[in-house]
Amino acid sequence: VSPAALQAVNDAIRRTGYILNQHARSLVTQRAGAVLFILPDPQERLLAEPNFSLLRGCTRALADNNVGLFAFGTSSDAEQKEMARLVAAGHVDGALLASAHAGNWVVDELVSTSMPFVACGAPLGFESSVAYVAADDRDGARRMVSYLKSLQRRRIATVTGSLNASDGYQRLEGYKDVVGSCELIVEGDYSQESGERAMESLLSRAPDLDAVFVASDVMALGVLAALRRAGRRVPEDVAVGGFGDSSAAMEARPALTTIRQPWQRISSEMVRLLLSLIGGKPPAAVILPTELVVREST
Amino acid sequence: VSPAALQAVNDAIRRTGYILNQHARSLVTQRAGAVLFILPDPQERLLAEPNFSLLRGCTRALADNNVGLFAFGTSSDAEQKEMARLVAAGHVDGALLASAHAGNWVVDELVSTSMPFVACGAPLGFESSVAYVAADDRDGARRMVSYLKSLQRRRIATVTGSLNASDGYQRLEGYKDVVGSCELIVEGDYSQESGERAMESLLSRAPDLDAVFVASDVMALGVLAALRRAGRRVPEDVAVGGFGDSSAAMEARPALTTIRQPWQRISSEMVRLLLSLIGGKPPAAVILPTELVVREST
DNA sequence: CTGAAAGCGCTTACAG
DNA sequence: CTGAAAGCGCTTACAG
Numbered sequence: 123v124s125p126a127a128l129q130a131v132n133d134a135i136r137r138t139g140y141i142l143n144q145h146a147r148s149l150v151t152q153r154a155g156a157v158l159f160i161l162p163d164p165q166e167r168l169l170a171e172p173n174f175s176l177l178r179g180c181t182r183a184l185a186d187n188n189v190g191l192f193a194f195g196t197s198s199d200a201e202q203k204e205m206a207r208l209v210a211a212g213h214v215d216g217a218l219l220a221s222a223h224a225g226n227w228v229v230d231e232l233v234s235t236s237m238p239f240v241a242c243g244a245p246l247g248f249e250s251s252v253a254y255v256a257a258d259d260r261d262g263a264r265r266m267v268s269y270l271k272s273l274q275r276r277r278i279a280t281v282t283g284s285l286n287a288s289d290g291y292q293r294l295e296g297y298k299d300v301v302g303s304c305e306l307i308v309e310g311d312y313s314q315e316s317g318e319r320a321m322e323s324l325l326s327r328a329p330d331l332d333a334v335f336v337a338s339d340v341m342a343l344g345v346l347a348a349l350r351r352a353g354r355r356v357p358e359d360v361a362v363g364g365f366g367d368s369s370a371a372m373e374a375r376p377a378l379t380t381i382r383q384p385w386q387r388i389s390s391e392m393v394r395l396l397l398s399l400i401g402g403k404p405p406a407a408v409i410l411p412t413e414l415v416v417r418e419s420t
Numbered sequence: 421v422s423p424a425a426l427q428a429v430n431d432a433i434r435r436t437g438y439i440l441n442q443h444a445r446s447l448v449t450q451r452a453g454a455v456l457f458i459l460p461d462p463q464e465r466l467l468a469e470p471n472f473s474l475l476r477g478c479t480r481a482l483a484d485n486n487v488g489l490f491a492f493g494t495s496s497d498a499e500q501k502e503m504a505r506l507v508a509a510g511h512v513d514g515a516l517l518a519s520a521h522a523g524n525w526v527v528d529e530l531v532s533t534s535m536p537f538v539a540c541g542a543p544l545g546f547e548s549s550v551a552y553v554a555a556d557d558r559d560g561a562r563r564m565v566s567y568l569k570s571l572q573r574r575r576i577a578t579v580t581g582s583l584n585a586s587d588g589y590q591r592l593e594g595y596k597d598v599v600g601s602c603e604l605i606v607e608g609d610y611s612q613e614s615g616e617r618a619m620e621s622l623l624s625r626a627p628d629l630d631a632v633f634v635a636s637d638v639m640a641l642g643v644l645a646a647l648r649r650a651g652r653r654v655p656e657d658v659a660v661g662g663f664g665d666s667s668a669a670m671e672a673r674p675a676l677t678t679i680r681q682p683w684q685r686i687s688s689e690m691v692r693l694l695l696s697l698i699g700g701k702p703p704a705a706v707i708l709p710t711e712l713v714v715r716e717s718t
Numbered sequence: 719c720t721g722a723a724a725g726c727g728c729t730t731a732c733a734g
Numbered sequence: 735c736t737g738a739a740a741g742c743g744c745t746t747a748c749a750g
Contacts, residue, residue: 141509142509142743143447143509143742144510144511144744145442145443145444145510145511145744146726146742146744146745148443148726148744149443149444149725149742149743149745150725150744150746151726151744151745152726154443156490159491161476170469170472170473170667171468173472174468174472177475177491181459181493182495182496182499185498185501185503186496188502188505190502190506191491191492192454192490193457193475193490193491194479194483197480198480198484200484201480201483203483204482204483204486207439207486210439211439211440211443212442213442213443213488314671347673350673369468369668370667372612373612373638373672375648440728441727442728443726443727444726444727444728444729444742445727445728447726447727447728447729447742447744448728448729448742449729449742
């Protein structure tokens with residue numbers, strides 16, 4: 123085709139405002155040009171922030187590739203049915219799972235449909251068969267605890283997250299990597315209240331502790347409250363490090379030293395991975411480095 | 421058709437796992453069976469929470485009606501293009517606008533495409549031509565300030581939100597409705613820092629104030645910090661009321677008395693309205709009542 | 719290399 | 735009331 127002819131055609135396209143009809147195209151190509159973004163079921167509030175960052179990052183990355191994003195929760199019955207319908211009707215080419223530890227039935231479901239998908243965070247039990255991207259939780263924890271150590275803190279405790287999810291487990295491993303001892307560990311469940319209770323228990327068990335690594339910022343809020351009630355100054359008497367760099371970290375008084383997860387990169391890597399899966403490539407796991415953010419609590 | 425025959429057909433449908441192909445149907449009906457959810461551009465962090473609640477509520481309500489939801493940001497160029505493409509390609513039947521004051525160009529754009537859409541919050545300048553659902557900001561503000569008054573507070577100040585958006589403006593009107601005077605008003609911009617600065621200015625201007633109504637929870641966090649630094653006890657010396665019932669309100673110390681907006685109902689009303697617009701019905705504005713949540717700061 | 723035909727899976731008038 | 739045909743707007747083999 124001559125360049126001039128091409129030019130003329132493109133001009134005509136622009137002038138008449140022609141636009142390709144996706145439905146017609148999809149009908150014959152069997153490609154939807156859209157993917158599903160699945161929000162995990164429970165605890166909206168706790169998870170609101172990382173999920174939101176993820177969603178924004180994904181819509182952005184997908185737009186760059188001209189593919190649409192269907193958003194979906196899976197908590198109500200109607201939502202689960204609607205999701206199954208979208209998948210079955212060929213409305214989507216793949217799925218992005220915002221969280222793999224929220225409801226494993228979603229992972230099972232997805233695996234059984236043999237639709238390409240990538241999870242955010244390592245999906246426990248499926249690590250080697252499912253594509254996922256995650257922050258380096260273990261290294262992040264190591265980073266925080268090493269930093270605490272570099273501050274001459276000698277009795278460093280930890281409040282863990284849920285240990286049946288990969289992130290909680292890995293953050294504890296990271297702590298152990300540098301502390302070596304299992305003496306000052308109390309398990310939390312990511313809620314602020316659990317952080318408060320964990321700190322009380324830690325304080326009665328080891329009144330001489332001088333630092334605590336908390337596996338999430340929200341729990342750290344509870345830790346801070348317990349410390350305040352016990353009359354300990356932060357950071358003078360005990361240094362507190364969180365994890366996640368959520369807005370809770372900034373709003374905390376004192377502002378929380380924490381570990382930042384690269385949500386922007388996590389999103390774009392998830393999209394890249396999913397598109398490559400849809401293109402027929404094999405799955406992969408991608409682990410992204412974290413960053414220490416020092417504020418007032420250490 | 422005999423009921424028996426119907427039964428047999430339905431059984432066959434179930435047995436063979438037949439599922440309707442949306443693309444084929446859309447091609448002929450010219451209906452997409454999906455809508456757009458548009459996230460406003462700026463300040464992810466600040467807006468993360470209400471937007472997220474809204475998104476969850478909308479996916480839920482839409483699932484009940486068997487319609488899909490495309491999520492979209494509009495901050496990047498690619499996103500704006502992709503959105504225009506989806507609209508032009510007939511991929512969506514209507515749009516849900518998460519926030520009307522973030523970028524008015526979206527409202528203009530939407531109006532110009534003549535695609536049905538409903539905004540969350542009154543779209544300044546389009547109140548009578550555009551369908552929207554909003555919380556009753558003015559009444560909510562009245563509710564909070566009346567409550568403060570019932571606590572025998574006599575010098576009630578306010579820190580406003582951005583006054584060029586409907587919600588900020590209405591909340592100030594509500595304050596004036598019950599206080600009557602314009603003496604103790606300082607304008608903020610919804611950021612925590614602006615709350616802090618506003619409180620300092622209020623304190624120097626009226627050291628005898630004994631209550632403050634802050635137009636958002638996040639700003640109230642800043643107000644609390646300024647009060648703490650000034651050595652005022654909350655609520656003993658100064659009672660503080662927020663607005664929004666965001667997670668910031670629960671995490672604040674003392675926990676914030678605030679006004680709850682009914683996000684669940686807002687979502688479902690938005691969906692109902694949009695579906696009726698798509699069905700050819702005329703637009704409407706729906707205003708939903710708020711609720712006072714009393715915690716420790718008053 | 720170009721152009722006409724077949725077909726993707728539905729819905730909707732239109733005959734029978 | 736039932737059944738066969740046309741058509742929605744594309745893409746992809748298949749003749750010319």
